[in-house]
Amino acid sequence: MVEKRPFDVLNNALNQSVLVKLKGDVEVRGTLASFDVHMNLVIENGEELKNGELKRKLDTVLLRGDTVVYISPVKL
Template sequence: MTVQKNLNTSRPLDVLGKSLNSQVLIELKGGREFRGLLKSFDMHMNLVLNEAEELDGLETAKRLGIVLIRGDNIVYISPV
């Protein structure tokens, strides 16, 4: 196992560090989707989006501006 563990040098939340100031797509438990510019995050996956919008499929359902999403609601985060 030693070799494989050493290969795991990056950590999952590093993806968020690389996505700062870029657009991310966020899916919440229950299926709702948000998109916006990632401005900050913490270890709980609490995160702030700017120019955030809730999506309905590919459409904008609601413009939210700045939004702080509580991390425990999140299913996944994907850079877009």
């Protein structure tokens, strides 16, 4: 059996759609373009959501890792 590790989720999600929940009820949806060990994330074709509503388009956005609550790959 191959041991799974949390960051595998990020590796597998590269160039895929993800939903990222940040502290303070902010969410960003888009394509995961890169990440590092601090969980800093780059999202492309991003949309910032507030209470589920589109607040702003963010072509490319670098999310600081320590504000991340969760990251979830989105099935399209």
